[in-house]
Amino acid sequence: MDKPYLLEMSNISKSFPGVKANQNINLAIRSGEIHALLGENGAGKTTLMKILYGLYKPDAGEIRLKGSPLEITSPEQAIHRGIGMVHQHFMLIPPFTVLENIVLGNEPRKKFGMLDQAVALAKLNKLSLELGLKIDPHTKISDLSVGLQQRVEILKALYREAEILILDEPTSVLTPQESNDLGEILRKFVAQGKAVVFITHKLKEVKKFADTITIIRQGQVVNSVSCQETSVESLAEMMVGRKVLLEVEKKPAKLGENILKIENLNILDHRKLPKVRNFSLNVHAGEIIAVAGVDGNGQTELIEALTGLRPVNSGHIFLNNQEITNRTPRQIIESRLAHIPEDRQKRGLILDFSIWENLILEEYCTPEYSKLGFIKEKHAQTHALMLIKEFDIRTPHEKTATASLSGGNQQKIVLAREIRRNPQALIVAQPTRGLDVGAIEFIHQQLIVERDQGKAILLFSLELDEILTLADTIAVIYEGELMGMLPRTEANEETLGMMMTGSLRLKQKEASNS
Amino acid sequence: MSNPRSPITILKESTTKLLFPLIALGCALILGVLVIAWMGGDPQVAYWHLFNGAFGSLPKFGETLVYVSPLLLTGLSVALAFRCGLFNIGAEGQYIMGMIAAAWCGSAFTNLPFWLHLPLTMLTGMLAGFLWAAIPGYFKAKFGAHEVITTIMMNYIALHLSDFLVNRVLIAPPGTSPVTPIINASAKLSNLLPPSRANTGIFIALTCLILVYLFLWKTKWGFEIRAVGYNNEAARYAGINVTKNLVLALAISGALSGLAGALQIQGVQYRFVQLFGFTGYGFDGIAVALLGNNHPLGVLFSALLFGSMNSGALQMQSVAGIPKDLIGMIQAIIIFFIAADYMLKRLKFKKTIQSTPLPKEVQL
Amino acid sequence: MDLQFVLGIIAFVIASTLRAATPLIFASLGGIFSERSGVVNIGLEGIMLFGAFFAMLGSYLTHNPWLGVLLGMLVGGLVALIHAFVSIELRANQVVSGVAINMLAMSSTALFLQKFFHTTGQSQAVTKIDDWSLPLIDQIPVLSDAIAHLNPLVYLAIFLVVTANFFLFKTTTGLRIRAVGENPDAAATLGVSVHKIRYFSVTLSGILGGLGGAYLSLGAMDLFKENMSAGQGFIALAAMITGKWNPIGAFLACLLFGLAEALEGQFQLLGLEIPKQFLHMLPYALTIVLILGVVGRSVAPAASGVPYEGRK
Numbered sequence A: 001m002d003k004p005y006l007l008e009m010s011n012i013s014k015s016f017p018g019v020k021a022n023q024n025i026n027l028a029i030r031s032g033e034i035h036a037l038l039g040e041n042g043a044g045k046t047t048l049m050k051i052l053y054g055l056y057k058p059d060a061g062e063i064r065l066k067g068s069p070l071e072i073t074s075p076e077q078a079i080h081r082g083i084g085m086v087h088q089h090f091m092l093i094p095p096f097t098v099l100e101n102i103v104l105g106n107e108p109r110k111k112f113g114m115l116d117q118a119v120a121l122a123k124l125n126k127l128s129l130e131l132g133l134k135i136d137p138h139t140k141i142s143d144l145s146v147g148l149q150q151r152v153e154i155l156k157a158l159y160r161e162a163e164i165l166i167l168d169e170p171t172s173v174l175t176p177q178e179s180n181d182l183g184e185i186l187r188k189f190v191a192q193g194k195a196v197v198f199i200t201h202k203l204k205e206v207k208k209f210a211d212t213i214t215i216i217r218q219g220q221v222v223n224s225v226s227c228q229e230t231s232v233e234s235l236a237e238m239m240v241g242r243k244v245l246l247e248v249e250k251k252p253a254k255l256g257e258n259i260l261k262i263e264n265l266n267i268l269d270h271r272k273l274p275k276v277r278n279f280s281l282n283v284h285a286g287e288i289i290a291v292a293g294v295d296g297n298g299q300t301e302l303i304e305a306l307t308g309l310r311p312v313n314s315g316h317i318f319l320n321n322q323e324i325t326n327r328t329p330r331q332i333i334e335s336r337l338a339h340i341p342e343d344r345q346k347r348g349l350i351l352d353f354s355i356w357e358n359l360i361l362e363e364y365c366t367p368e369y370s371k372l373g374f375i376k377e378k379h380a381q382t383h384a385l386m387l388i389k390e391f392d393i394r395t396p397h398e399k400t401a402t403a404s405l406s407g408g409n410q411q412k413i414v415l416a417r418e419i420r421r422n423p424q425a426l427i428v429a430q431p432t433r434g435l436d437v438g439a440i441e442f443i444h445q446q447l448i449v450e451r452d453q454g455k456a457i458l459l460f461s462l463e464l465d466e467i468l469t470l471a472d473t474i475a476v477i478y479e480g481e482l483m484g485m486l487p488r489t490e491a492n493e494e495t496l497g498m499m500m501t502g503s504l505r506l507k508q509k510e511a512s513n514s
Numbered sequence B: 001m002s003n004p005r006s007p008i009t010i011l012k013e014s015t016t017k018l019l020f021p022l023i024a025l026g027c028a029l030i031l032g033v034l035v036i037a038w039m040g041g042d043p044q045v046a047y048w049h050l051f052n053g054a055f056g057s058l059p060k061f062g063e064t065l066v067y068v069s070p071l072l073l074t075g076l077s078v079a080l081a082f083r084c085g086l087f088n089i090g091a092e093g094q095y096i097m098g099m100i101a102a103a104w105c106g107s108a109f110t111n112l113p114f115w116l117h118l119p120l121t122m123l124t125g126m127l128a129g130f131l132w133a134a135i136p137g138y139f140k141a142k143f144g145a146h147e148v149i150t151t152i153m154m155n156y157i158a159l160h161l162s163d164f165l166v167n168r169v170l171i172a173p174p175g176t177s178p179v180t181p182i183i184n185a186s187a188k189l190s191n192l193l194p195p196s197r198a199n200t201g202i203f204i205a206l207t208c209l210i211l212v213y214l215f216l217w218k219t220k221w222g223f224e225i226r227a228v229g230y231n232n233e234a235a236r237y238a239g240i241n242v243t244k245n246l247v248l249a250l251a252i253s254g255a256l257s258g259l260a261g262a263l264q265i266q267g268v269q270y271r272f273v274q275l276f277g278f279t280g281y282g283f284d285g286i287a288v289a290l291l292g293n294n295h296p297l298g299v300l301f302s303a304l305l306f307g308s309m310n311s312g313a314l315q316m317q318s319v320a321g322i323p324k325d326l327i328g329m330i331q332a333i334i335i336f337f338i339a340a341d342y343m344l345k346r347l348k349f350k351k352t353i354q355s356t357p358l359p360k361e362v363q364l
Numbered sequence C: 001m002d003l004q005f006v007l008g009i010i011a012f013v014i015a016s017t018l019r020a021a022t023p024l025i026f027a028s029l030g031g032i033f034s035e036r037s038g039v040v041n042i043g044l045e046g047i048m049l050f051g052a053f054f055a056m057l058g059s060y061l062t063h064n065p066w067l068g069v070l071l072g073m074l075v076g077g078l079v080a081l082i083h084a085f086v087s088i089e090l091r092a093n094q095v096v097s098g099v100a101i102n103m104l105a106m107s108s109t110a111l112f113l114q115k116f117f118h119t120t121g122q123s124q125a126v127t128k129i130d131d132w133s134l135p136l137i138d139q140i141p142v143l144s145d146a147i148a149h150l151n152p153l154v155y156l157a158i159f160l161v162v163t164a165n166f167f168l169f170k171t172t173t174g175l176r177i178r179a180v181g182e183n184p185d186a187a188a189t190l191g192v193s194v195h196k197i198r199y200f201s202v203t204l205s206g207i208l209g210g211l212g213g214a215y216l217s218l219g220a221m222d223l224f225k226e227n228m229s230a231g232q233g234f235i236a237l238a239a240m241i242t243g244k245w246n247p248i249g250a251f252l253a254c255l256l257f258g259l260a261e262a263l264e265g266q267f268q269l270l271g272l273e274i275p276k277q278f279l280h281m282l283p284y285a286l287t288i289v290l291i292l293g294v295v296g297r298s299v300a301p302a303a304s305g306v307p308y309e310g311r312k
Helices: A045-052 A075-080 A098-103 A117-131 A146-159 A176-191 A203-209 A232-240 A299-306 A329-334 A344-348 A355-359 A377-390 A407-419 A437-452 A464-470 A493-500 B007-038 B043-055 B058-083 B091-108 B114-143 B147-169 B201-218 B220-230 B232-237 B242-269 B281-291 B296-320 B325-348 C003-036 C044-062 C065-089 C094-117 C143-148 C152-170 C172-182 C184-189 C194-220 C232-242 C247-269 C276-294
Strands: A005-016 A019-030 A034-038 A060-065 A068-070 A083-086 A164-168 A195-200 A212-217 A220-226 A258-268 A274-284 A288-292 A314-319 A337-340 A425-429 A456-461 A473-478 A481-487
Touching (some): A005 A045, A019 A034, A019 A195, A019 A212, A019 A220, A034 A045, A034 A176, A045 A083, A045 A164, A045 A195, A075 A083, A083 A146, A098 A146, A117 A146, A117 A176, A146 A176, A176 A203, A203 A232, A212 A232, A258 A299, A258 A456, A274 A288, A274 A299, A274 A481, A288 A493, A299 A337, A329 A337, A337 A407, A344 A407, A344 B232, A355 A377, A355 A407, A377 A407, A407 A437, A425 A437, A437 A456, A437 A464, A456 A464, A464 A493, A473 A493, A481 A493, B007 B043, B007 B325, B043 B058, B043 B296, B058 B091, B058 B220, B058 B281, B058 B296, B091 B147, B091 B242, B114 B242, B147 C232, B201 B220, B201 B242, B201 B296, B232 B242, B242 B281, B281 B296, B281 B325, B281 C094, B296 B325, B325 C065, B325 C094, C003 C044, C003 C143, C003 C152, C003 C194, C003 C247, C044 C065, C044 C194, C044 C232, C065 C094, C152 C172, C152 C194, C172 C184, C184 C194, C194 C232, C232 C247, C232 C276, C247 C276
Parallel strands (some): A034 A212, A164 A195, A288 A456, A288 A473, A425 A456
Antiparallel strands (some): A005 A019, A005 A060, A212 A220, A258 A314
């Protein structure tokens, strides 16, 4: 009854500097099955698949294809062996047509080196018919919807006779209808005796499509289960896990005024599609509201709108009853809204500047630090020394270039700068991404201190642990909408997991909107 | 905790910063030796005349200063633009406009006291350069037109415009040769080290070096410009107006090149003579800025280097028979090395050397 | 004015336009290949100058202008190879490398002039490529004056426009070149060698630039003059941008610039009192105007100017 193993990955390990991405992973894919690789962001799923596709080389472990061992050193090799990958961020060329994208690198030729369109079209049509993948081969990629673009990616793999199709987060960009269509295509594919591996964090889709599910957490396999025999709740629990939380001493919150009022915000992305829909939220002085959600559900656009870096299509933002909707970043900074951005190296710091210069990056033009146009260097440097001591920033002196500091210390500079400006409200995005435990602890403590001093803090994080540690109230965002808000005391992993993946929506309590 | 950098650290850092330009210079000079030999000359003799022609006597040194002075300013001009992430290839055109504007101002006003007329003429040159660069700056801000092509075009337009002005509008009576009237004594810069043409303009150029240093590293406007040049996204997040800074940096850069042109008229030529081609000072300024790591101190040394090479090349050509175009070749080779250097710097020395921001990506 | 006279002028203008556009066409085709693969080539101006000199030198040494043209193309390709190496292998800033090439061209061609001909300013006259007379067409009045008595290199330029268009858009190599310029990562995942394609394209751009320079010295004239490219390499780049990196579009833009240069002489003929300096300015000002009007709607290959950091 059990179908034979098409692919086996045994004891795969892979480390990057500071991170153990994969530890002793075992994965077995049977022919004819749709196998899901389930896990949170950063769990190690994509790394594993990149190893399979030849983009990374494993530190240890073995891969077997139909029983015989295999070393895959490049994508070309992987393609040659029948492994095709549909990346999360499509590898497509927008101004080219569907046909051109599919045949690139494998083009049939006729005389004078011309592209033999007829041959390519014939092969493509055959494939389309077999699997019900209808698409006009002469459309430009830029004119296609995301769902159709994904079809092109799939056809690319099929055109090269893939037997194992890997899909990385395939449904994260699809509408429900497109998801269903995808499911049908995948069913037809595996019916031919081939296999599909798809990487995801979405529980609903996993339940809909998968035969077998392997759950990965923090680089290790938790379990491999049959889809039919496992409930969504237990999947969620295995995915998110029960670990030692970084418990920080926290007094109950003492709420003050409603400092940050977000009302019915609608924000469009660069393709003019709605990315944040009717989002409303209030943050009071003295509380931390943490927004949980999977990456790409509108958090980035929301933060950009709050900090003046992206226009708001409709809706309002108030800071202490002052309207700040669509103001310039400088005006918002002057209104005492602080922001710790999610990418400290690209957005939070100027790495070529010295530490003291980064510490006055927003205040260099104020009377405090400049007089008659000249920057009060000594004053700024003294101030920097004070902050270095206070925030325990490890550096030889304040004139060091910021680039030479560790990630944790760099983040401390951003934190010090934003906190010491004495803001009314703080927007914090991914504050501990890529940091070690010590730095994480420190930053969490600082945020709690600020909250106790009466600041309104809006935290965005992809780490559920961090949210559960810091939040007084947790809000969940999914596809740009507020799925619901819970006091910390009432939240648990299962509920949050289900809200984050769109399976659960809570009714807003009237009281939380005052 | 607050140990200022020890002298040893400063020495170490300076040596590393100097290493690449020195290697570039060394390789270029070696290649120069090969070219000289190929031309049938004696490299030793040629290089000796190159050096002697520049420094052999006090008047010769004075003439060298004449070559160095404009390079100080055009090099500074390009360096400042680079600090904001911009390519000012239009320094040549800004220089030309500065020259003609100063030639006009110097001769048009007759009854002004020198303490008014002299600075006024300089300012006119600066203004001409400022505007000539502000135009491409505006085009970049408003239309996104890359400053490389627009500033190059402005160079050619400046050349022909100056041609027109000197032949039709500003021509000195009786109108037989394409020159402007000699500027009045009240606008002239005093001579130093006669019989050379060295003049007090060099002090003004040196002062500008100091002023630009202070501007970029000590004032809040310079802070913004450097921030935008290093990381315009972080600058934007911190509230800095990126567009305004781009236009301003390009315009100030133009003013510096315009000043170079003005000083040339006020100190050396005293009138504008029709140009039959580019002067080269603007383009050389690019080499000076790149070799000088886009820093005023570096600009000082590379302007001295290139200026003295250009000056000494005259003797090298007349006595040793090696065409002065050799210097242009050496400069070009240096720039090739510098272009490759930046990559090495980025990869290996990111943490210890404050590399200057050459935009890593270009889109025309 | 009688019809005969007007038609005569029109024919003359057409011929002058084609002549003036030819060097621009070669250079902008070169620019297209380079940028379509993702490498910015500001050094085309210098490559043209090198091409002009070495074409003249080749003709001088062999008394065969066609061999001269070949030499000009060869040198152009070699110089571009240097740019390719610095830009692709060393991942240097491509504009700086291009500026260096331009500076090198100006000074070394002047140096070579003195070395080989012991003179400055310009070389002596050499054997040039003579204009053709197209049979049949030269019997047709008016049309004959317009297009039948041009230099063979002019006809070659037009032919190359069509060929380049075919190559870029119909062949598989052209597909790969364009892919590498838009999204090198995507191309790499499909097994296309980004480095190989870029080296090829940049070298080709040098060959074409050299050809453009060869026309300047052996087609339009019969000697080499210092700095004879006079910014035409940059104008060719502007034509490339205006033409949206498309051979046909660039060709039309080159015709426009050629027209501007051709009209320089005509204004005086038509009795219009425009100072000649403004006419000289015309191509350059036109370049700026076109760039302004076009940027935003004209999109460069997405990966142009960005050094490729991935696997080869």
